[in-house]
Amino acid sequence: MIGSPLASAARTTSWKVVIPFYIYAAVSFLVGTVLLLFSHNAFTGHYFQPHILAVTHTMALGWGTMIILGASHQLFPVLIETDLHSEKMAYASFLLAGTGIPLLIFSFYRFNMGTVAQLGGSLVVTAVLCYLANIFISISRSKRENVHAVFVFTAALWLLITVSLGLALMINLTGQHHLFPRDSLHYLTLHAHLGIVGWFLLLVLGVGSRLIPMFLISKYTNPRVLWIIYYLVNAALLGYALLFLYLPKAGLNFIPVVLVLVALLLFAWFCRKAYQARIRKKVDHQMKVSLVSVGLLVLPTLVLLALIGILTATGQERTEVTLLYGFTIFFGWITAIILGMTFKTLPFIVWNKVYRPRAYIGKMPSPKDLYSDKVFVTMAFAYLAGFIGFAAGILAVSSWLLQLGSALLLVAAVLYNWSIAKMVTQKKFNT
Amino acid sequence: MNFRTNNEEKTEKAFEGLRFVDDPEVGLNVVDLGLIYGLEFEDEPKRVTCMLTFTTEFCPMGESIQANVTESLKMSFPGEEIVVNITFDPPWSWDMISEAGREFLGG
Numbered sequence: 001m002i003g004s005p006l007a008s009a010a011r012t013t014s015w016k017v018v019i020p021f022y023i024y025a026a027v028s029f030l031v032g033t034v035l036l037l038f039s040h041n042a043f044t045g046h047y048f049q050p051h052i053l054a055v056t057h058t059m060a061l062g063w064g065t066m067i068i069l070g071a072s073h074q075l076f077p078v079l080i081e082t083d084l085h086s087e088k089m090a091y092a093s094f095l096l097a098g099t100g101i102p103l104l105i106f107s108f109y110r111f112n113m114g115t116v117a118q119l120g121g122s123l124v125v126t127a128v129l130c131y132l133a134n135i136f137i138s139i140s141r142s143k144r145e146n147v148h149a150v151f152v153f154t155a156a157l158w159l160l161i162t163v164s165l166g167l168a169l170m171i172n173l174t175g176q177h178h179l180f181p182r183d184s185l186h187y188l189t190l191h192a193h194l195g196i197v198g199w200f201l202l203l204v205l206g207v208g209s210r211l212i213p214m215f216l217i218s219k220y221t222n223p224r225v226l227w228i229i230y231y232l233v234n235a236a237l238l239g240y241a242l243l244f245l246y247l248p249k250a251g252l253n254f255i256p257v258v259l260v261l262v263a264l265l266l267f268a269w270f271c272r273k274a275y276q277a278r279i280r281k282k283v284d285h286q287m288k289v290s291l292v293s294v295g296l297l298v299l300p301t302l303v304l305l306a307l308i309g310i311l312t313a314t315g316q317e318r319t320e321v322t323l324l325y326g327f328t329i330f331f332g333w334i335t336a337i338i339l340g341m342t343f344k345t346l347p348f349i350v351w352n353k354v355y356r357p358r359a360y361i362g363k364m365p366s367p368k369d370l371y372s373d374k375v376f377v378t379m380a381f382a383y384l385a386g387f388i389g390f391a392a393g394i395l396a397v398s399s400w401l402l403q404l405g406s407a408l409l410l411v412a413a414v415l416y417n418w419s420i421a422k423m424v425t426q427k428k429f430n431t
Numbered sequence: 432m433n434f435r436t437n438n439e440e441k442t443e444k445a446f447e448g449l450r451f452v453d454d455p456e457v458g459l460n461v462v463d464l465g466l467i468y469g470l471e472f473e474d475e476p477k478r479v480t481c482m483l484t485f486t487t488e489f490c491p492m493g494e495s496i497q498a499n500v501t502e503s504l505k506m507s508f509p510g511e512e513i514v515v516n517i518t519f520d521p522p523w524s525w526d527m528i529s530e531a532g533r534e535f536l537g538g
Contacts, residue, residue, distance in 0.1 A: 012491045077489035214487075217457055217536065219525045279525055280457070281537030351455055352495055367455050 013074050013083075015353040017090045019424055021070020022346055024098055025338070026420040028062025033406065033413040035109075036331075036390075040402035043394055047323050048185055050111035057108055059330040060195060061101045061124065065159070067338050068203060069093060069131060071345050072152060076138060079210055080149035085137040089130050096127035113170045121167035128163050132156045147226045151206020154234065158198025165191050190244050196329055197237050197260065201297075204337060205229055205267055208294070213274040215287055215344055220277040225270055232263035250311040257304055264297050285373060289380055290340030293333055300328040324394045331387055331409065339383060339416065343368075343376060350423045370426055371419045379419070383412035433521065435469040441508075442470050445479070448503040454485075455492055459535055461500060465527030468518060477511040479504050484523045493517070 032055055039051035076084045084090065100123025107117030135156055139149045169191060171177050173184040180187060209226050213219075236259035243252050271294050275283075283291075303325045310318050347367035355365075390405025392398070436442040449467060450460045461467055461483070469482040483500055485493045497515055504513045528536070 012494065074491070078487060078491060081489050214456075217525075279528065279533070279536050348455065348491060352492065355495060366453065366458055 012077060012352065013090070014087055015349050017087045017094070018070050018074040018349055019346075019353075020094055020098075021066050021073070022342070022349075022420060023424060024094070025063050025067035025070065026417045028058055028066060028101070029335075030410075030413045030417050031105075032058040032063055033410040037403070037406040037410055040390075040393075040406045041399055043323055043327075043390075043402055044397050044399065046319050047326065048188065050109055052323075053111075054105050054109040056326060056330060057101075058105050059334070061097070062105070064200060064330070064334045064338065066094075066097065066101070067342065068200075069097070071341070072135075072203070072207065074345065074349055075207065075211070076135070078214075079152060079207065080135075080139050080142050080146055081144060082138055082142040085134050085141070089134040093127045093131045093134070096123045096130065100124040100127065113173045117170050118167065121163070121170055125160070125163050125167055128156070128160045132160055147223045147230065148206050148210045151202055151209075151226075151230060154230070155199050155203035155206065158194055158202065158237070162191060162195040162199055165194065190241065192326070193240060194237070197233065197240075200329075200334055201260070202230075202233055204334075205233065205263075208290075208337070209267070209270060211341070211344070212271055212287075212290065212294075213277075215290075216274055216278040216283065217280040218274040218278040220270075220274040222270060222273070225266055229263045229266050229270075232259050232266070236260045236263070250308055253308050254305070257301065257308065261298075261301050261305075264301060268294055268298075284368070285377055285380065286340050286343040288340075290337060290344070293336035293340060296328070296333040296336050299332060300325055303328055320394055320397060324391060327391060327394060331390065335383070335387075339380065339412075342416075342420070343371060346420070346423055347371060350426050354426050370423050372422070375415055375419055379412050379415035382408050382415065386410075386412055433468060433527070434465075436471065438470075438472040441472045441479075445470055445481075445504060445507050448507040449500065452496065452499045452503050454496060456490075457486065457536075459528070459532050461496065463529045463532030463535065465523065465529065465532070466496070467500075477508075478514060479508050479511055480514045480516065482518050483515055484518055486523050488519050488522075 035051065035055045035058060039055060042049050042051040072079070073084060073090045076082075100120040103116050103120030104124065107113060107120060132153075135153055139146075139153055142149060165187070168179050169184040169187055172179045205226075209229075213221065236256035239259070240253065240256040243249070243256070271291065275291070303321060307318070307321050307325055310316070310321065347370045350370055351365075351367040386405045386408030388405070389401055389408060393401030393403075393405050446462050446467075449462050452461045453459060454461060454464050454466065457464060464486070466484050466486070467481065468484055469480075471480040472478075473480070481500060481504060483497060485496065490496070497517065501513050501515045504515070
């Protein structure tokens, strides 16, 4: 008979580990948009403000990081072609980060970097250490060279550096210990870019390059291009950090930005090739949103180029452009990719949870039957309108546009939470 | 297609049921997706052995698909022993999708 040697079905990460991350992230998205609505006027001033710091960290840690941690635990077997080392360590990451993040956000909102903030920061650092150790042990057991695994591991390493630097900056800000030669505000851009490029961008590129062809049902694969992208992004990040610390001239920052832009264009080319080689011709709404988010990657890069251009030409920083840059990252690119990918991952996790123990009873419902596509489309439109409205409000320094944009983003967050609640409370299929 | 069997008639009967078992990720049934590599039917003892693969070695839906293939075969051949073995030799590829499957996916 064909087919030997025999194998066994891979052990998937338990839904009990993964789903709490999704719920936490959904609630954080809601909290982030509520904070945005109540703090919209802060976006007409300088970016170093308590409410903006609170919104940014809610989105970066509570929303972006938590859902990525959850999804990556689930996708590990697919990504690195081996089982996750320890579910207990995954739980520990969740509990540590889940406790630390609200402490941090509360402290930012009150602008008190004392004991509570430092405890929150320490818990987050420990959570990341736990995550890093878990994936390091998992990857070291994998027998094959895997570019996606290297992306994920390096991204986690940058995350550890980012959160450790963040904690050090908080301690530095209190004045109790002078850990840096200059004030904490000076290092904020370094902290932000290590997180944005090192953690989010590397991870999204590594995971996206595996999942996008998979969900498009495409034959296309090109590890060589992915390695080039990997080296470009890391070279850009290291170059940026070195320039920041030892040769701080605004004009030189064009070099790392151009390297990242080349990497993004290569990734867009990779996605295009995967799209062209797809077997399933019909592309669903969730994949469309995910592909739009790839396009949205270019937007903050262009804003950054404009920012550096203005700074080089005039020697002055335009705060509304800086705010727009941050907004296009956290509420643009990161949020768009999560909105799309949630509905390509969570329904499968829930489907496995609900239907695996059930006996076969004829035609099974598919994972996409577990949520409403109409609600998804409404959410996507509310999100896009809110994003454009708020971005326009930042540039025009218009309070009513900011209010309108944040209200629409809140509507998107409510619909998102509704869909998540519907999925995770699924008991059996109802037609 | 690399599919092998020792009984065409019983294979058709098995396929009737297996065409209701989808790979939920692709939305296509396991027969047209080419996940069934072989079916072997024995009389003494009465046993059906199925060689099944997945689109990827670490398919998150693997256990569910295996369970549903087993249940489907149990319903098609009541009272017989059902054995579903997993293999990745040869690894599955998109070329294993049947013509009907390609048509369904719009290819």
